[in-house]
Amino acid sequence: MLTRNDIVEKALALDFGDVGFTTAEPFEAQLEYLRNHQQEYGWTEKVGLGLMAGTDPRAVMPAAKSIIVLLESYFREAFPSTLEGHFGRCYLDDDRVTKDALALRIKAFRSFLREHGIDSKVPFNLPHRAAALRAGMGTLGKNALLYSRRAALKSSWVLPLTVVVDREWAPDSPSGGLGCPDWCRNVCVAACPTKAIKGNGAIDPRKCISFMTYFGREITPRELREPMGLYVYGCDRCQDVCPRNLSWLSRERAMNARAEAKSKDFDLRALLHMDGAFFKSRVWPHMFYMSPNNLWKWKMNVARAMGNSLDDSYVPDLIRACEENGDDRLRGMIAWALGRIGGSHAKGALERLLAGSSGVVREEIEAALGRA
Ligand code: SF4
Ligand code: SF4
Known part of the structure; x- marks a missing residue:
C-alpha cells in the first residue's frame, strides 16, 4: 500500500516542486463565488471551460477519495527577450498539445499510481489554485495568484496540477489568505495596466490582458489599446513587479532551447x-x-x-x-x-x-x- 511519503518521493523525483493532499470534497466556496460573479465568469461556461462542474471532483471521478496536488515550477530557464516582451511566460514552453515535456512527467506519475492499483484523472477544470490552498501549499497574492510555500523560491511562478484519485490519505491542513507583506504598497494593483486586480486577492478576468488577448470577440476597445502595450498573448506584469517574486526573477538561467528554436515563428x-x-x-x-x-x-x-x-x-x-x-x-x-x-x-x-x-x-x- 502506497504511503503519502512514497507519493511525495515519487513526485519530487519526477521534478515537481511540491506535493500536497486534500480531500475530494466539493469546492463549495468556489462554486458560490462563481455563482455570485456570473458577470465576470459567465463567459467561462460559454467557451466550455466548465468551471462550475469542476468544483465537484466526483463529477470527474465518482469514486474520488483524494486529490494529490502537484506544483510545477515554471520559468526555470530563460526565454528570448523578444518572446518575453509579447507572450506570457507560462505559454512559452506549454506542451498541452505537443505532450512531449510536462505531460510525460504527469503520465509517469499516473503510471506509478496505476502500478499500485490507484486510478487517477487529471481534469483541466478543477479549481487548481483552491485545491493547492486546501492542500496547504501556499498563500494568495493580491494579484490572485498562488504563491508557493516552498517551490520556485516561494514565488508565484508555479502551476498547480490536480490528480484526482480513488484512494484516501490524510489531507494536509489548508492554508490560505493573503500572504503579502504590509510594506509592499500593492505594487501589482498599481502596475496592472487594465485595472483588473481588485486588491483583495481577486481579479476581474474580463479586464485582464490575458483574457482580452485570446477571448475577446470584438475589436479591442480604444481606451484599452495603449494599456495592453506589447502583449500579444497573455501578460506577466503583475508577477514581474511583485517583490515576492524577486528571488526567482533574479536567478541565473540557461536559455530554454525549445523556446529559442521556435522564436522566429513568433x-x-x-x-x-x-x-x-x-x-x-x-x-x-x-x-x-x-x-x-x-x-x-x-x-x-x-x-x-x-x-x-x-x-x-x-x-x-x-x-x-x-x-x-x-x-x-x-x-x-x-x-x-x-x-x-x-x-x-x-x-x-x-x-x-x-x-x-x-x-x-x-x-x-x-x-x-x-x-x-
Ligand atoms: S496578468 Fe496583466 S492584465 Fe492580468 S491582472 Fe496581471 S497585470 Fe493585470
Ligand atoms: S505586488 Fe505586493 S500586493 Fe501584489 S501580490 Fe506581490 S506582494 Fe502582494
Missing part, C-alpha cells in the same frame, strides 16, 4: 502575415486558445503591439496586412496602429486607405488621422 512580422497553414503547424501547437478561425484576433493583437512599439519600421508591414486581410476588426486596429506610430509614411497610407473604406475601418482611420 516574430511579430511572421505572425502578422501568417496564413492558416503556418498557424496550424507553427503557432497553434504551442498557443492554442484561439482557433484557426480566429487568425484575425492573433493579427489584431500583433497590430496593436506593433502600434504600441512606436517602431516605424513596422509601417510597411501594417499597410501590406491591411491590403491583404478582409476582417474589419483587424483592419481597424491596423489603422489605429498606423496612427499611433505616426509620421508621414503612416499618414499617407491612412489617407489612401480612407478612400475605399467604410464602417468601423473608416471610423478608425478618421480617428487615426485626428478627424473623428
Whole structure:
C-alpha cells in the first residue's frame, strides 16, 4: 500500500516542486463565488471551460477519495527577450498539445499510481489554485495568484496540477489568505495596466490582458489599446513587479532551447502575415486558445503591439496586412496602429486607405488621422 511519503518521493523525483493532499470534497466556496460573479465568469461556461462542474471532483471521478496536488515550477530557464516582451511566460514552453515535456512527467506519475492499483484523472477544470490552498501549499497574492510555500523560491511562478484519485490519505491542513507583506504598497494593483486586480486577492478576468488577448470577440476597445502595450498573448506584469517574486526573477538561467528554436515563428512580422497553414503547424501547437478561425484576433493583437512599439519600421508591414486581410476588426486596429506610430509614411497610407473604406475601418482611420 502506497504511503503519502512514497507519493511525495515519487513526485519530487519526477521534478515537481511540491506535493500536497486534500480531500475530494466539493469546492463549495468556489462554486458560490462563481455563482455570485456570473458577470465576470459567465463567459467561462460559454467557451466550455466548465468551471462550475469542476468544483465537484466526483463529477470527474465518482469514486474520488483524494486529490494529490502537484506544483510545477515554471520559468526555470530563460526565454528570448523578444518572446518575453509579447507572450506570457507560462505559454512559452506549454506542451498541452505537443505532450512531449510536462505531460510525460504527469503520465509517469499516473503510471506509478496505476502500478499500485490507484486510478487517477487529471481534469483541466478543477479549481487548481483552491485545491493547492486546501492542500496547504501556499498563500494568495493580491494579484490572485498562488504563491508557493516552498517551490520556485516561494514565488508565484508555479502551476498547480490536480490528480484526482480513488484512494484516501490524510489531507494536509489548508492554508490560505493573503500572504503579502504590509510594506509592499500593492505594487501589482498599481502596475496592472487594465485595472483588473481588485486588491483583495481577486481579479476581474474580463479586464485582464490575458483574457482580452485570446477571448475577446470584438475589436479591442480604444481606451484599452495603449494599456495592453506589447502583449500579444497573455501578460506577466503583475508577477514581474511583485517583490515576492524577486528571488526567482533574479536567478541565473540557461536559455530554454525549445523556446529559442521556435522564436522566429513568433516574430511579430511572421505572425502578422501568417496564413492558416503556418498557424496550424507553427503557432497553434504551442498557443492554442484561439482557433484557426480566429487568425484575425492573433493579427489584431500583433497590430496593436506593433502600434504600441512606436517602431516605424513596422509601417510597411501594417499597410501590406491591411491590403491583404478582409476582417474589419483587424483592419481597424491596423489603422489605429498606423496612427499611433505616426509620421508621414503612416499618414499617407491612412489617407489612401480612407478612400475605399467604410464602417468601423473608416471610423478608425478618421480617428487615426485626428478627424473623428
Ligand atoms: S496578468 Fe496583466 S492584465 Fe492580468 S491582472 Fe496581471 S497585470 Fe493585470
Ligand atoms: S505586488 Fe505586493 S500586493 Fe501584489 S501580490 Fe506581490 S506582494 Fe502582494
